[in-house]
Structures are given as structure tokens and as C-alpha cells.
Amino acid sequence: MNKKKLIFITGAVAVGVVVQLLISSGVINPYFAQILTLMSMYAILATSLNLINGITGQFSLGHAGFMALGGYFSAILTTKLALPLPNFLMFPLSLLFGGLVAAAAGFLVGLPTLRLRGDYLAIATLGLGEIIRVMFVNWKYVGAAAGMKGIPGYTNFLWTYVIAVFSILIIVNFIKSSHGRACISIREDEIAAETMGINTTKYKVMAFVIGAFFAGVAGGIFGHLIRLLHPNSFTFMVSVEILLMVVLGGLGSITGSIAAAVFLTGLTEALRQFSDLRMIIYSLMLIVIMLFRPQGLLGTREFSLDMFSKFTKKAEKAER
Amino acid sequence: MKRKLFLIIALLMVASLVLSACTSKDPAPVNNGGDKPTGETIKIGGILEMTGNIASFGQSSRNGIVLAFEEINAKGGVLGKQIEFVLEDNKSIQVESATAAQKLIQQNGVAAILGAVASSNTLAAAPIAQDAKIPLISPSSTNPAVTEVGDYIFRSCFIDPFQGVVMSKFAIENLGAKTAAIMTDNNSDYSIGLTEVFKEAFTAAGGKIVSEVAYVSGDTDFNSILTSVKNAGPEVVFIPGYYDSVGLILDQAKNNVGFSSDIVFLGTDGWDSPTLFDLAGDSANGTYFSNHYSPDADSAIVKDFIASYKAKFNGAIPDALAATAYDAAYMIAAAIESAGTTDAAALRDAIAAVQLEGVSGNIKLNEKRDPVKSAVVIKIDGGAQTYYSTVEPN
Structure with a gap:
């Protein structure tokens, strides 16, 4: 198992390095590089939200808020405080800082709100996201309603991709651990989980904090990619967009979230040329997909190479 | 078995869509410096709010630009070439504005960019244009910070x-x-x-x-x-x-x-x-x-503009956004004409030096690349906007 994981990590990182080399040498132009970076960033956002919504079954609508917290606080570190550190240290440090601020906010807010269930939690987290946004609208130090300008463009594809690979690995490991199973049991039946002696609040908060942390990291990546942080970049619609990726990929399926993040980011770009019709085509495609696959593209299943080996085994059996 | 097959098909569909998204782009060569206008046309990009919460502003601006380029092309274009306007929607959000700027510069090889409307969206697109050294003129971003991004960023409206x-x-x-x-x-x-x-x-x-x-x-x-x-x-x-x-x-x-x-x-x-x-x-x-302008202002250029705008867009009266966008389009055309090339550095200097009589006043840029021009005061009377006076900058 460990060997397999090692092969997976080295393989994934190698792919990233090759793509980055292609970008640096100009084979892939900056436009595609930016789209690939956005895809990786949305993959982090979608998987981290999936941990909260899909795995633990807590309906959260505040992801854009955590993203904003991470984005602004990491940008404060790189823009406002001139620490004497080289860029390659400064950037991950600022992302870590942004993630930790978002996680701390997730902890503070999660503790009381995660006692709520279903719709009530959705409304509470929706409110939270808006409160964070309005806080940045009124905070003069980070530019208030004009937004924060002059953020260095540290983000490149390799950084985003490697961070995406590692954050996904951490989330997958968490899900496979006993903590993760506790989270899944809460999703399946909260009362039954409680009867089995699982501290439901503890595990819900744990999943919420981890999800918030990675949303914060993604926010930092976003800020250093666009080089401008504007409160309007973190509206409720952004939370919905991320939720859409999770639902489309299948609640509870990490690979589904990644596939949906890549698919939806690519789709918005591909439809750009249709201008006015763009949102109509986009919505229509979503309706069609949800009609035929109400459980999402992958449901709760994961996509892996083992699936193909099962196919071949079955085929072999059939031949006999 | 059937479900698995369906799953595989669904995944293949996703993959093919993503692939087609990546490959169905213009195979236009990357034109980083824009040394020479490629082919028969000069490409000018546009990043406008065609959808999203300020879509009506974006659509007015598009109308103004389209009208201006049609007039210029009808008179033979610039440098003997027709202008091709490549419009990209930014959904009225920042991240899309930045991606649109990348696309116009890298995929379409535009010589210059017009847009965006809202200052926040222009601020997201401007650093990319500045880095690629492609001139960008915003028709209606009035926030002073916009042109502070760099020396390739201009505007055709006055500032707040x-x-x-x-x-x-x-x-x-x-x-x-x-x-x-x-x-x-x-x-x-x-x-x-x-x-x-x-x-x-x-x-x-x-x-x-x-x-x-x-x-x-x-x-x-x-x-x-x-x-x-x-x-x-x-x-x-x-x-x-x-x-x-x-x-x-x-x-x-x-x-x-x-x-x-x-x-x-x-x-x-x-x-x-x-x-x-x-x-x-x-x-x-x-x-x-x-x-920025009043449709009632007593000048020949405004009257011509309103007449041709009405003729093209079913009798609609142009608003200030259409007027400043129209002027921005004329600014870029005049600059290409006087530079004699679409080479980025020469075009930049030509835009900085441009002087023209626009529908929104006389346009002359100061050292901050902001126009110094008059504003009009409009009085609302009898449920309509009426021209009251023009205030000159001092």
C-alpha cells in the first residue's frame, strides 16, 4: 500500500514538473497555464468542501468566506509585512498562515454552529460567509471596498498543482483513518453514530476546520494569481460554484470532486466565446447532468485503476 | 455491469469535453510583442461585462465600440487594414477578467485591449496587460488606481x-x-x-x-x-x-x-x-x-454620434457608457494611425500623445494617463435628463 502511494505521489509530482517545464519553455502559453492553475485551485476547494458536505454530511455554504480569509491574510503577509525571506519560502509560509487563520475562524464558528443540523447549518454558514466578506468591505487596512492591490504574482502552475496533490492526499488519508470513518458514520446516521460512542461535535468540527484550512490555502493561491483581492470575488455565488462542483462530482467522492472541478473550469472557458448564451448553455448542461445522474458523476464511489482490473477479471470469468 | 458501463461513458464524455475545451481555440500564433499586424486585419480585444450584475453597462459599451469600429472600417480602416474586434465576456467578476485578458493576448494576439467597465474588473485585467506590454484602455473605470498599475494602462473617462x-x-x-x-x-x-x-x-x-x-x-x-x-x-x-x-x-x-x-x-x-x-x-x-456627456449637448460630433447610434441600435439613445467606449475605440484607432504600426512600445507612446475631439469632450491625457476633459452637469426636469452646463477642468 505504501509503495503504491509512493509511486502515485512521485508520478503525480513528475507530471506537474513536466507540465511546468512545458509552460516555462513556452510550449504551453500563459493562458492555458492560468486555466490549469485555476483547475488545480478549484480541485483544492472542491475536495475540501467535499470533506465537509460529502463525507461528514454537514451542509456548508460558507466556503468563499474561508477562501477570503486565507486570501487576505496570506496577502497581508506578502504585501504589507516585508519579511526578509526569499520568495520560495515566503509564499508557502503565507499560504500556511492564511490557511491557519481560516482554520481558526472555522473552529470558532464551527463549535457553536455545527450543533445545528441540515437547513439551519446551511443558513448559519451562508451568513458566516457574508459576514467575512462585509468585514473585508469595511476594513481600511486591506483596501476596504476598493480591494487589495499590488499583490505579488507568486502563484504558478507547479506550486498550485503540488499543493493540490498534497492537500488531496491529506484529505484522503484523513477519510481513510478512524477519524474519517467516524465522519462518514455521522453522515450515514448521526443518532446511530452517537449511540456508538462517537463524539459527533468533535468530528464535525474537525472536518470543518480541515476543510476551512484548505479553503484558506486556496484563497492564498487565488490572491497571488489574480494579484488583486476584491470583496466581490468572494460572494455567495462563489460558494455555490464550489458546491456545484462537489454535487456534480458526487457527494462523498473525492475523485469526482477533482473531475468536476477540472470539467467545470474547462467548461466556463470553452463557453466564453458564446458570450450572452454562455450562462444558458452552462445551466442547461448542469440540468441535463443532474437529471441523468442525480447522485453526481461518480456518486459516492471513487475512480481508481482497480476499477479496470475488476472489469478484466469479470471479463475473464465470463470467458470461462 | 450496465451501470459501470454508463459510468465509463460519462467519464469519457467529461474527458472529451475538457479536451475539446482545450483544443477548440484559435490556432492563432502567439503574438507577444505584436511587432507586425498579422494578416489582413488588426485585432483589438475587448473585455466587457456582457453577463452578470452590471451586464447593461457592458452591453452599452459594446455597442459604442462596435459602432466606432464599423465607422472606421467603412472609411478604409487604419493603416489600410480593417479592425477586427474580439470580444470576451468577464461575467462581471475579477477572475474572469484576468483570464479573458490572458486569452486575448495569448490566443488571439490582439494589438490592444478595450475594457473593462468596472474598476475592480479592470484592476484584475490590467497587471496581465502590463506584464505582456499590451496597451489597455478602459472606457469607464473611474477609480484613480486603475492607471497606476503601469504605463500601458489608459482610460477614456475622467476620474472620480x-x-x-x-x-x-x-x-x-x-x-x-x-x-x-x-x-x-x-x-x-x-x-x-x-x-x-x-x-x-x-x-x-x-x-x-x-x-x-x-x-x-x-x-x-x-x-x-x-x-x-x-x-x-x-x-x-x-x-x-x-x-x-x-x-x-x-x-x-x-x-x-x-x-x-x-x-x-x-x-x-x-x-x-x-x-x-x-x-x-x-x-x-x-x-x-x-x-461624461449629454445627448443634448450642442455639438456636431455628438449629434452625428447619436444619429448613427440610433440608426444601428433600433432608435436607442446612447448613454454615457456608450459614449466613452466610442471614444476609447477612436483613441486606439487614432493611436495606431499615428504610430504607423501596432508595435507595443510605439503604440503605447502614440496613445499617451493622442489628442482628439470625442463625444465625451476633448481627450488629452495627462502624465498619469488619465484624460483631462470637461464634465457636463445634467438637470432632471419633467422626468427627463436635460443638459444644464459644461464644467471645464482647470
Whole structure:
């Protein structure tokens, strides 16, 4: 198992390095590089939200808020405080800082709100996201309603991709651990989980904090990619967009979230040329997909190479 | 088995869509420097808010640009080549504006970019244009920070502080006001910036601000803040906000709080929308606001512009956004003509030196790449906008 994981990590990182080399040498132009970076960033956002919504079954609508917290606080570190550190240290440090601020906010807010269930939690987290946004609208130090300008463009594809690979690995490991199973049991039946002696609040908060942390990291990546942080970049619609990726990929399926993040980011770009019709085509495609696959593209299943080996085994059996 | 097959098919569909998304782009060669115009046309990119919450602004701007380029092409284009306008939608959000800028520069190889409308969106696109050294002209981003991004970023409209000064000057000189109240939209940088400029200019000229109140865009009940404004007894009330809130404020001031008609309401270009009349009705009469241009202005170029705009867009009267976008399109055409090339550095210098008579006033850029030009004051009378006066910059 460990060997397999090692092969997976080295393989994934190698792919990233090759793509980055292609970008640096100009084979892939900056436009595609930016789209690939956005895809990786949305993959982090979608998987981290999936941990909260899909795995633990807590309906959260505040992801854009955590993203904003991470984005602004990491940008404060790189823009406002001139620490004497080289860029390659400064950037991950600022992302870590942004993630930790978002996680701390997730902890503070999660503790009381995660006692709520279903719709009530959705409304509470929706409110939270808006409160964070309005806080940045009124905070003069980070530019208030004009937004924060002059953020260095540290983000490149390799950084985003490697961070995406590692954050996904951490989330997958968490899900496979006993903590993760506790989270899944809460999703399946909260009362039954409680009867089995699982501290439901503890595990819900744990999943919420981890999800918030990675949303914060993604926010930092976003800020250093666009080089401008504007409160309007973190509206409720952004939370919905991320939720859409999770639902489309299948609640509870990490690979589904990644596939949906890549698919939806690519789709918005591909439809750009249709201008006015763009949102109509986009919505229509979503309706069609949800009609035929109400459980999402992958449901709760994961996509892996083992699936193909099962196919071949079955085929072999059939031949006999 | 059947379900698995379906799953595989679904995944293949996803993969093919993503792949087609990546490959169906123009195979146009990357034109980083834009040394020579490639082919028969000169490509000019546009990043506009075609969808999203300020789509009506983006569509007016598109109309202005399309009209200008059609006129230029009908006269033989520039440098003997036709102009091709490549428009990209930014959904009125920042990240899409940045991606649109990348696409126009890398995929379409445009010589220059026009857009975006909102300052926040232009600020997201500008660093990319600046890095790639592709000139960008925003037709209507009035925030001073926009052109501070770099020496390849220009605009064809005046900046916010100028409007604040214009209205303060107007209040003192034309209306003889000595006391003023200000109502600020705390959610909008535009409103906060204008409030500061107006306050400074008004007090510097010997006036007194007797009341300052704040609201947030989206509010619908302004009775309590209007009452406190009324009790302070100002001669003029300055509201640098957007038409949706302002319409409600004007209505409630006259009908609920009972402002007398001696108190004059003043505003800025955010008031420029028919929605204002829908919301305020007769209460809007007797108010003044500053704008980029007036369809009633008495000049030949404005009359020609309105006539051809009406002819092309089913009798619609062009608004200020269409006018500044039209001017921005003419600015880039004039600059390419005088530079004699689309080489980025030469084009940049040509735009900086451009001088032309536009529908929104005479355009001449200062060292900050902002136009120094006149503003018009519009009076709302009988439920319509009427031209009142032109205020020259000093």
C-alpha cells in the first residue's frame, strides 16, 4: 500500500514538473497555464468542501468566506509585512498562515454552529460567509471596498498543482483513518453514530476546520494569481460554484470532486466565446447532468485503476 | 455491469469535453510583442461585462465600440487594414477578467485591449496587460488606481476626484450654497472616494458640511437617515451613489420625510439610468448630477454620434457608457494611425500623445494617463435628463 502511494505521489509530482517545464519553455502559453492553475485551485476547494458536505454530511455554504480569509491574510503577509525571506519560502509560509487563520475562524464558528443540523447549518454558514466578506468591505487596512492591490504574482502552475496533490492526499488519508470513518458514520446516521460512542461535535468540527484550512490555502493561491483581492470575488455565488462542483462530482467522492472541478473550469472557458448564451448553455448542461445522474458523476464511489482490473477479471470469468 | 458501463461513458464524455475545451481555440500564433499586424486585419480585444450584475453597462459599451469600429472600417480602416474586434465576456467578476485578458493576448494576439467597465474588473485585467506590454484602455473605470498599475494602462473617462470637485464647484458657484449634507454608500469605494473629495473641495471653498450619513447599497428604507439630514438644514444634499439606491432616497425624501423643494439634491454619474425615474417619479425633478456627456449637448460630433447610434441600435439613445467606449475605440484607432504600426512600445507612446475631439469632450491625457476633459452637469426636469452646463477642468 505504501509503495503504491509512493509511486502515485512521485508520478503525480513528475507530471506537474513536466507540465511546468512545458509552460516555462513556452510550449504551453500563459493562458492555458492560468486555466490549469485555476483547475488545480478549484480541485483544492472542491475536495475540501467535499470533506465537509460529502463525507461528514454537514451542509456548508460558507466556503468563499474561508477562501477570503486565507486570501487576505496570506496577502497581508506578502504585501504589507516585508519579511526578509526569499520568495520560495515566503509564499508557502503565507499560504500556511492564511490557511491557519481560516482554520481558526472555522473552529470558532464551527463549535457553536455545527450543533445545528441540515437547513439551519446551511443558513448559519451562508451568513458566516457574508459576514467575512462585509468585514473585508469595511476594513481600511486591506483596501476596504476598493480591494487589495499590488499583490505579488507568486502563484504558478507547479506550486498550485503540488499543493493540490498534497492537500488531496491529506484529505484522503484523513477519510481513510478512524477519524474519517467516524465522519462518514455521522453522515450515514448521526443518532446511530452517537449511540456508538462517537463524539459527533468533535468530528464535525474537525472536518470543518480541515476543510476551512484548505479553503484558506486556496484563497492564498487565488490572491497571488489574480494579484488583486476584491470583496466581490468572494460572494455567495462563489460558494455555490464550489458546491456545484462537489454535487456534480458526487457527494462523498473525492475523485469526482477533482473531475468536476477540472470539467467545470474547462467548461466556463470553452463557453466564453458564446458570450450572452454562455450562462444558458452552462445551466442547461448542469440540468441535463443532474437529471441523468442525480447522485453526481461518480456518486459516492471513487475512480481508481482497480476499477479496470475488476472489469478484466469479470471479463475473464465470463470467458470461462 | 450496465451501470459501470454508463459510468465509463460519462467519464469519457467529461474527458472529451475538457479536451475539446482545450483544443477548440484559435490556432492563432502567439503574438507577444505584436511587432507586425498579422494578416489582413488588426485585432483589438475587448473585455466587457456582457453577463452578470452590471451586464447593461457592458452591453452599452459594446455597442459604442462596435459602432466606432464599423465607422472606421467603412472609411478604409487604419493603416489600410480593417479592425477586427474580439470580444470576451468577464461575467462581471475579477477572475474572469484576468483570464479573458490572458486569452486575448495569448490566443488571439490582439494589438490592444478595450475594457473593462468596472474598476475592480479592470484592476484584475490590467497587471496581465502590463506584464505582456499590451496597451489597455478602459472606457469607464473611474477609480484613480486603475492607471497606476503601469504605463500601458489608459482610460477614456475622467476620474472620480474630478467629479467631486465639479459638483462642489457647481453647488457653490451656480447654486450659491453654503451648507451641504452628504449621503455615502459605505459598500462602494466609488461613493466613499467621492465623499472625501467633495468634502475637501466644499470646505476649502468656504462651505460647511452640516451632516454626513451613510447607507449600504441594498437598503430600502432611508426615512431615519433622511430625517436627520433634514434636521441639519442643508441647502444641498450630495449623494454619490448608484441609481437604484438614489431613486428610493429621492422618492422617500419628498414623499415621506417632506423635504422642501429648496433643498437641492446633487449626484454623480452613478445616477445615469432610466431606473432612477422609475423609482423616484416626479421626486427626481430639480436634481442635478455630473456625467461624461449629454445627448443634448450642442455639438456636431455628438449629434452625428447619436444619429448613427440610433440608426444601428433600433432608435436607442446612447448613454454615457456608450459614449466613452466610442471614444476609447477612436483613441486606439487614432493611436495606431499615428504610430504607423501596432508595435507595443510605439503604440503605447502614440496613445499617451493622442489628442482628439470625442463625444465625451476633448481627450488629452495627462502624465498619469488619465484624460483631462470637461464634465457636463445634467438637470432632471419633467422626468427627463436635460443638459444644464459644461464644467471645464482647470
